[in-house]
Structure formats: structure tokens, C-alpha cells
Amino acid sequence: MTAFVPDQLLTDPRLRLLFCVGTGGVGKTTLSAALAVRAAQLGRKVVVVTIDPARRLAQAMGLDDLAHEPTPVPLSDAVGSLEAMMLDVRHAFDQALAAQNTPEDAERIKANPFYQALAEAFSGTQEYVAMEKVGELSRRAEQAGTWDLIVVDTPPSASALDFLDGPNRLEALAHNPLLRVALGLPRGPFAFLDAGAALATKALDSILGGRLFGDLRTFLRVFERAVLGFEANATQTRTLLKSDRAAFVVVAAPRPTPVGEAVALARRLRHDGLPLRGVVINQVTPVAPTSAEALAAADLHADQAQQQVLAHHRRAQQRRAAERAAGRPLYDIGVPVAEVALAPGGVSDLRSLSELWLGLQQ
Numbered sequence: 001m002t003a004f005v006p007d008q009l010l011t012d013p014r015l016r017l018l019f020c021v022g023t024g025g026v027g028k029t030t031l032s033a034a035l036a037v038r039a040a041q042l043g044r045k046v047v048v049v050t051i052d053p054a055r056r057l058a059q060a061m062g063l064d065d066l067a068h069e070p071t072p073v074p075l076s077d078a079v080g081s082l083e084a085m086m087l088d089v090r091h092a093f094d095q096a097l098a099a100q101n102t103p104e105d106a107e108r109i110k111a112n113p114f115y116q117a118l119a120e121a122f123s124g125t126q127e128y129v130a131m132e133k134v135g136e137l138s139r140r141a142e143q144a145g146t147w148d149l150i151v152v153d154t155p156p157s158a159s160a161l162d163f164l165d166g167p168n169r170l171e172a173l174a175h176n177p178l179l180r181v182a183l184g185l186p187r188g189p190f191a192f193l194d195a196g197a198a199l200a201t202k203a204l205d206s207i208l209g210g211r212l213f214g215d216l217r218t219f220l221r222v223f224e225r226a227v228l229g230f231e232a233n234a235t236q237t238r239t240l241l242k243s244d245r246a247a248f249v250v251v252a253a254p255r256p257t258p259v260g261e262a263v264a265l266a267r268r269l270r271h272d273g274l275p276l277r278g279v280v281i282n283q284v285t286p287v288a289p290t291s292a293e294a295l296a297a298a299d300l301h302a303d304q305a306q307q308q309v310l311a312h313h314r315r316a317q318q319r320r321a322a323e324r325a326a327g328r329p330l331y332d333i334g335v336p337v338a339e340v341a342l343a344p345g346g347v348s349d350l351r352s353l354s355e356l357w358l359g360l361q362q
Helices: 006-010 028-041 055-060 089-099 103-110 113-121 125-144 162-174 177-183 188-208 210-241 256-271 292-300 304-331 350-361
Strands: 017-021 045-050 081-086 149-153 246-252 276-284 337-341
Touching: 006 028, 006 276, 017 028, 017 210, 028 045, 028 055, 028 081, 028 149, 028 246, 028 350, 045 125, 055 350, 089 103, 089 113, 089 125, 103 113, 113 125, 125 149, 125 210, 246 256, 256 276, 256 304, 276 304, 304 337
Parallel strands: 017 149, 017 246, 045 081, 045 149, 246 276, 276 337
Antiparallel strands: none
16 A cells, blocks of 8 residues: 655645544644644645644644634744644634624624524534635635645544534524524525414414524524525635645544544545545554564563563554554555554654654655
């Protein structure tokens, strides 16, 4: 199987968007940062967008914290440049809403309790806003030449497929015909349900109370108008995602569950016509290649301390063998694969991010 070599991807002059995707807990955020640092070292003008609020990553980049707008990252050995930002979902959602409405409508809907619940808790909001932000950054990069590469650390979730499916759930909510009928909103082809709609509207009004029912109607009416604007941007972004200007890298950990998620995600990306360029198996157990015969021979002449070291080495080899077995399905899907060893001390500064990249190149 072909090895995934990130430098070949990062120096591709067509590449403008790079997505690191995978389930939560596999090291996507750190890997995204490492790829962004390396791209800047290679001369790219990079912005990395993360949704993970881990402050340690900001500190590793030499920043006190990550803000909602891109912040320059000081790099002493870079030919290019690097900026980093953390997506504030509520702030980004408010911004997107304001762009699609009059100031009065935007303020009214932001105060609406249903909007507040949607912006903070609805399944799909985070993914939808992430896609909207990617589109906005891409347009800014195109118009002003601010960046020539956007690296996206996709939202952490229980399922890696949420990033692809989440935006659809939000659009489905805004256009749900049964909900619109029940709320007595304009229904288009569902006008024939007027009689039943009147009964449903009356029942909901009774259950929710007049004020709450009014809030729900106001929310859906204004929100639908906003979603129409979102969808126009989303259509442009989705077209870009399927072009040779975008690339997806699937990140997994060498355990059965994340590997299964990664295989399903890789297949889904291909099915949807999205450019999958590589798979990274992250957090593998670091172990020096030593044969069983060499270990047995060393055991004969080892003192107690040395035997403890040898025992530790054997356990590491056993874990590594189990990881290889768990990761085997990723080698069978026809995509270049790279493995990255688990960093014993974690990632604490730009140097350790660069060392993580070196692991990717091996």
C-alpha cells in the first residue's frame, strides 16, 4: 500500500482547503496543527481553524489563547505564515444570522429562546456553522489573498459522519413541512392541509401558551429566511469541497472502534465524491523493531533492571501487534496511509508539533 506523504499534499499548488476528519479522541486537533505548521514551513500562507477549546494547543503555538478571529502564530523557521483561530459556535452563528437579516430581525431572533436553544444545543449546529465559517474564510482568502491554505480541524463528535450529516439536519428543521403546517406558516404545496393545520395550530397554542407559541412561529419564520442565505453559501462551499482545491485526511487511532469509524468515513467520502487524499493512524505505540530471538538472547545475559526493560519492550511489542491487527482494515481501502507514534510527553510547543510532522514523514 502506498504511504501517505504529507509534504506532497501540502506543496500541491492547487490545494486550498485541507480537512482533518475523524471521531473524537484520535488527535485530530494536534494533527491539524502539525500539518498547518509544516505547510507554513514550506512557504504556504496558512490559517488553521479548530473547534477544540483545548488551551494547551494554543500554548503549543506560542499563544495565550485562541480567539474567534485568526491570530498570527510566531514561527522562526517558516518561509510562509501561520494564523490560528478557534471557532466560537454561538458567535459564528450570530454572525451568519446577521449577514442574512436586517439588524432588527437579527437582534429579535437572537433574543428568541428557540434560537438560543438551537445555537447552543441542536445536533448539527456546530457542523453547519463550521461549514459556513469555512466558506467565509475561503471567500476572504480568494478576495484579499490573505491565505492560500485553510486547514480545518473538524468538530469533535461521537460519530465521524456527523460533520457530513449535521448541516442537513439544520436545513431539514427549517423546511420541515409538518412543523410549518402545525405553526400555521406559509405552506406552498401543503396548503391543502389547511383544515388539519388549524386544529394543530390551536392544539400547539394551547400546549405551549400564547407567548411561547408566538416565539416559535417568529423563530421559524426568520430562521427560514436566514437558512435560505446559508444554503446559497453552502452550495458554493460544497462545490469547492468536491474540487481538486480541497482534500480530506481521515484520522484514526489504532483501536477497533475508531478504525471502524474511519473506514466508514472513508467510504462515505468516496461515495459523496469528496477528495480523500490520505489516512493517518495516530497514537501508535512507539517500539524499536527487535526480533523475538534477539530478545530471548538478551534475556539470558540481563540483570534484574535490564530484564524489566526487556519486559517493558515485550509489552510494547504486544500492544503494537494488536494495533497493527486493529488498523489492518484501513490498509485495505485503497488510500495512502501514514502512522504516527504516540508522543510520550504530549505536544507542548512548536518544536513538538514539528516533531509530530517528522513522524508523519517516516
